[in-house]
Amino acid sequence: MTLLPPTPNYGKGLRGLSLATVATLSVAFALVFFYAPLDADQGFVQKIFYLHVPLAIVALCGFILGGLFAIGHLRTGDRAWDMRSYVAIHMSLIFALGALITGSIWAKASWGHWWVWNEPTLVSFLIVFLLFATYQPLRFSIDDPERQARYASVFAIVAGAFVPLNFIAVRLAQGFVHPRVLTLGGGNLPGPMRLTFLVSLVGIALLFATLWKYELTAKSTRMQLRALRRRVLGDEAIRPLGRSAAPS
Amino acid sequence: MAGTPAIELRGLARHFGERTALRDVSVVVPAGATLAVLGRNGAGKSTLLRILATLLRPHQGEVSVLGEPLPKRAFAVRARLGLLAHEPLLYRDLSGRENLRYHARLYRLPEERVEQVLEAVRMGGRGDDPVRLLSRGMIQRLAVCRAVLHDPEVLLLDEPRANLDPAATGLVEPLIGRESGRTRVLTSHDPQAALAEADLALGLRDGRTAWLGPAATVTLEQVRELYA
Amino acid sequence: MRTALAVLRKDLRLELRTFETVPAMALFAVTTFVIFHFGLGQATISGQLAAGVLTVTVLFSGMLGINRLFVTEREQGGFDAFLLAPVDRTSLLLAKAAALFTFLVVLELIAVPAFGLLLLGPSLGPALPGLAVVLLLADLGIAVIGTLVSAIAVHTRARDLIGPVIGLPLMIPALIAMARGAAAPLAAHGAASVPLKWLEVLALYDVVFALLAYAVFDFLLEE
Numbered sequence: 001m002t003l004l005p006p007t008p009n010y011g012k013g014l015r016g017l018s019l020a021t022v023a024t025l026s027v028a029f030a031l032v033f034f035y036a037p038l039d040a041d042q043g044f045v046q047k048i049f050y051l052h053v054p055l056a057i058v059a060l061c062g063f064i065l066g067g068l069f070a071i072g073h074l075r076t077g078d079r080a081w082d083m084r085s086y087v088a089i090h091m092s093l094i095f096a097l098g099a100l101i102t103g104s105i106w107a108k109a110s111w112g113h114w115w116v117w118n119e120p121t122l123v124s125f126l127i128v129f130l131l132f133a134t135y136q137p138l139r140f141s142i143d144d145p146e147r148q149a150r151y152a153s154v155f156a157i158v159a160g161a162f163v164p165l166n167f168i169a170v171r172l173a174q175g176f177v178h179p180r181v182l183t184l185g186g187g188n189l190p191g192p193m194r195l196t197f198l199v200s201l202v203g204i205a206l207l208f209a210t211l212w213k214y215e216l217t218a219k220s221t222r223m224q225l226r227a228l229r230r231r232v233l234g235d236e237a238i239r240p241l242g243r244s245a246a247p248s
Numbered sequence: 249m250a251g252t253p254a255i256e257l258r259g260l261a262r263h264f265g266e267r268t269a270l271r272d273v274s275v276v277v278p279a280g281a282t283l284a285v286l287g288r289n290g291a292g293k294s295t296l297l298r299i300l301a302t303l304l305r306p307h308q309g310e311v312s313v314l315g316e317p318l319p320k321r322a323f324a325v326r327a328r329l330g331l332l333a334h335e336p337l338l339y340r341d342l343s344g345r346e347n348l349r350y351h352a353r354l355y356r357l358p359e360e361r362v363e364q365v366l367e368a369v370r371m372g373g374r375g376d377d378p379v380r381l382l383s384r385g386m387i388q389r390l391a392v393c394r395a396v397l398h399d400p401e402v403l404l405l406d407e408p409r410a411n412l413d414p415a416a417t418g419l420v421e422p423l424i425g426r427e428s429g430r431t432r433v434l435t436s437h438d439p440q441a442a443l444a445e446a447d448l449a450l451g452l453r454d455g456r457t458a459w460l461g462p463a464a465t466v467t468l469e470q471v472r473e474l475y476a
Numbered sequence: 477m478r479t480a481l482a483v484l485r486k487d488l489r490l491e492l493r494t495f496e497t498v499p500a501m502a503l504f505a506v507t508t509f510v511i512f513h514f515g516l517g518q519a520t521i522s523g524q525l526a527a528g529v530l531t532v533t534v535l536f537s538g539m540l541g542i543n544r545l546f547v548t549e550r551e552q553g554g555f556d557a558f559l560l561a562p563v564d565r566t567s568l569l570l571a572k573a574a575a576l577f578t579f580l581v582v583l584e585l586i587a588v589p590a591f592g593l594l595l596l597g598p599s600l601g602p603a604l605p606g607l608a609v610v611l612l613l614a615d616l617g618i619a620v621i622g623t624l625v626s627a628i629a630v631h632t633r634a635r636d637l638i639g640p641v642i643g644l645p646l647m648i649p650a651l652i653a654m655a656r657g658a659a660a661p662l663a664a665h666g667a668a669s670v671p672l673k674w675l676e677v678l679a680l681y682d683v684v685f686a687l688l689a690y691a692v693f694d695f696l697l698e699e
Contacts, residue, residue: 074695131645138642141632145265147699151628154692155642158624161688162646169649169677173656230266303559304699327562337553337560339486341493353482354561378493394557 008080010217014210021210024203028196036196045109050196052102054204055095056125060163062092062208063132067160070153082149085156087215089135091208096129124170131159252315254279254402254431255300259309262295269295270455272309277448279401282432284446284463286439288475291452293435294334297404300433301331313402327355330400332408332424336391338379344390345375348397355398365393369419384411392420396428405434409441439471479563483571488578490548497544498582505537505587509594520597527658530591531651534584534611535618539640541579542622545572546630559697569623569693576626577619584611598664606661606670613678614654617685621646624689627696653677 032050066089073081103125107116117123138155142148255277262270270292277283285293298304300313302322311318316325338347348362366372369389379387388411395403408424409417422428426445436442443449446463451474459470491497512529521529549555558568588607592600621643629639657674661667 074692127645127648131642134638134642134645137634138628138632138638141634141638143265143633147631150695150698151631154624154695155628157692158646158685158688161684162649165649165681165684169652169681172673172677173652298699301560303556323562326560329560331556331560333553333556335553335556337557339490339548339552339554341490342486346489350482350486351557351561354479354558354563356478 008220010213010220014213014217017206017210017213021203021206024199024206028200028203031196031199036193037190045106048102048106048109050200051204052099052106053197054201055099055102056121057201058204058208059092059096059099060125060128061205062088062095063128063163064160066092066156070156070160073149073153074157079149082153083216083219085153086139087212087219089132089156091212091215093129093132093135095204095208096125096132099125100129118174120171120174121167123174124167127166127170128163131162135159252279253277254281254314255283255433256312257309258311260296260299260306260311261308262292262299262304263307268455270299270452273450273452273455273457274309275448275450275457275460277431277433279431280429281447282426282434282445282463283448283450284439284442285433285435285450285452286442286471286474287452287458290454291474292455293452294406295455296452297331297333297406297433297435300402301329301404302326303331325402327398328401329404330395330398330402330430331404331406332391332395333406336379336387337394338387338390340380341378343376343378344371344382344386344393347379347390348375348393351394351397357398361397362393365397365423368423369393369416385413385416388412389416389420392423396423401430403428403430403432405432407436408434409436443471477567477570479561480567480570480574483558483568484574487571487575491575491579497541498579501537501540501579501583502586504540505533505583506590506594508533508536509587509591513595521595522597522662522664524655524659526591526596526662527655529595530588530658530662531614531655533591534580534587534614534654535644535647535651537583537587538576538580538618538622539643541576541583542626542643543629543636543639545576545623545626547635550630555697565694565697566690568697569627569689572626573619573623573689576622577615580615580618581612584615596662598662598666602667603661606667607658609675610654610657610661610670610678613675613682614650616682617650617678618647620682620685620689621650624685624693624696627693631696650678650681653681 028050032047036047036050038044038046066085069081069085069088073079073085100122103119103122104114107119107122108114115122135152135155139148139152142151253276255275257276258274260270260273261268273292273296275283285296287293295304299306299311299318302313302318302325305319313325314328316322318325338344339350342350345362345366348366349359351357352359352362363372366375369392371386371389371393374382374386379390382390392408395405403424405424408420412420424430424432426432434442434446443463443466448461449463449466450460451458451466451470453474458474459466509529512533516525516529546555549558559565588611589600596603625639625643625646628642629635632638653674657670657678660670
């Protein structure tokens with residue numbers, strides 16, 4: 001009779017985190033619309049920057065975090081790490097899509113095109129997005145759950161290492177650097193803008209953390225429920241999970 | 249080391265996703281003895297063999313082969329294990345000789361050994377024909393060569409006599425049969441034949457041990473129970 | 477090391493016996509040049525355009541080789557045979573990457589002259605030294621990533637699709653460097669030397685991914 005392995009309690013602290021997220025995002029919202037000054041050349045549309053850049057930064061960090069969790073999985077063999085990696089990458093993909101869409105809107109408003117190639121950060125981002133978009137199809141195409149988790153971790157590590165290399169290569173490839181505020185360090189921002197940006201960044205990061213924890217709690221609970229039902233009702237009563245990209 | 253059993257399994261379990269392939273299997277095989285593993289398709293026989301061959305890792309329980317715990321010390325025993333599987337594990341476009349020479353290099357064996365085994369199964373003359381041109385019986389003979397090339401102490405046999413005619417069976421007997429002196433674990437769809445050449449017998453049903461005991465004492469009833 | 481050589485010899489022997497991979501890659505490359513001729517509608521090309529066309533062609537031809545790299549192992553039990561043997565498992569990575577590198581070099585030995593003949597405006601001769609360095613460095617990177625991706629793909633259901641889908645984005649930095657680096661030797665007004673920064677990017681890429689591949693490859697072979 002297999003004992004239920006101890007599962008981490010992801011739900012702990014979820015409420016506090018959610019409240020903090022809502023609070024920070026509300027403050028950020030207020031700052032964006034009522035405190036931050038209007039940009040001289042780009043006008044009101046520039047305010048999308050406060051959404052776009054945090055989404056991009058958090059997504060990239062999320063991808064790298066996914067790679068780090070994957071290292072944990074390969075080193076310990078504990079599938080809980082794989083679950084954390086999966087959720088981190090899958091969340092980051094959604095945030096990255098948001099970053100691409102907001103980036104596109106900003107590009108259209110500022111420079112008149114829905115897509116611009118001379119913005120190296122945006123281009124690098126697209127490539128990273130295309131790469132991580134293959135994560136779920138990869139998982140989906142491997143039937144054996146253990147192998148699936150292992151291969152996904154290998155991929156997450158390689159893809160995570162890819163992110164900085166990619167940014168270097170693309171930046172070098174661009175002939176000139178378009179003068180813009182889109183430096184990841186938020187380098188040349190005046191005071192009020194910087195504050196607003198930082199608050200937005202924290203808010204989006206908290207949002208990521210909350211959603212990550214939330215999804216992990218949901219998945220972990222479902223797994224525990226299945227294990228319990230299997231114990232009580234026997235193997236045959238549990239229908240196998242359909243083909244799924246998610247770790248089981 | 250006279251007393252060390254060749255194979256020791258204690259509470260072995262292995263899953264594939266949510267399906268359990270083996271559950272709580274325990275058996276001790278003394279050196280030089282033959283264990284017959286019986287059961288119908290899906291009972292876990294091949295999984296058991298693959299775990300012993302170090303191709304799969306156990307999920308629960310303890311496995312030790314030739315005194316070395318698996319999977320931790322797997323690399324230490326690989327050179328002393330041989331597996332004769334369903335597939336011959338030979339490249340179809342290379343000749344028998346080229347295939348065996350490749351394996352000899354992997355196992356750090358001298359080339360003369362290749363000629364030795366080829367002669368033993370009377371494949372010396374056809375050794376340079378590409379494997380895809382050979383009959384199934386000849387391929388099986390080459391597969392036997394591959395399995396015993398490095399003179400393993402433990403031999404894992406999955407349906408070893410498949411595709412062999414009586415003449416060929418006679419040729420491979422000294423290499424993989426009881427008289428070879430090796431510790432053997434064999435599976436077969438012919439329970440009578442398997443029991444006849446075994447010392448110990450393990451009956452598997454849905455991954456669990458149905459019965460375990462000396463081969464001579466296994467009754468027809470017990471065998472039928474596995475296939476029911 | 478000895479194991480890697482044994483596996484490499486086996487793979488090269490198989491390729492020489494069956495001619496499955498390299499001729500297909502070479503044929504694909506030459507056909508692609510013809511398609512590019514009509515697709516671009518120009519008599520000859522040079523500079524960045526030429527470098528781009530060569531890069532894309534080598535890459536897509538390479539993809540054919542990458543898809544086939546582990547298929548025999550999978551279908552004819554090569555994985556099991558290797559995993560049973562008392563060998564260091566990373567030597568499989570070394571051997572396969574070396575084999576893929578060899579296939580790419582042979583491919584280029586055919587494709588580059590064909591390129592010079594069919595599409596390139598300026599003469600190929602003076603471009604060769606610079607081009608050779610860029611191609612060799614890029615081939616190393618493609619070989620490493622290709623082997624990794626192929627080993628992943630061979631155990632999935634959609635084998636031929638997953639390989640390119642994962643591999644292409646991963647190769648983009650190397651391709652950027654390859655295409656930008658090759659532009660100078662192929663310039664219309666005379667071969668210039670390859671800008672150092674692109675060689676540096678290629679070298680960095682090769683080293684980083686070779687180390688990474690070495691670290692993770694074992695995990696792909698276990699069951």
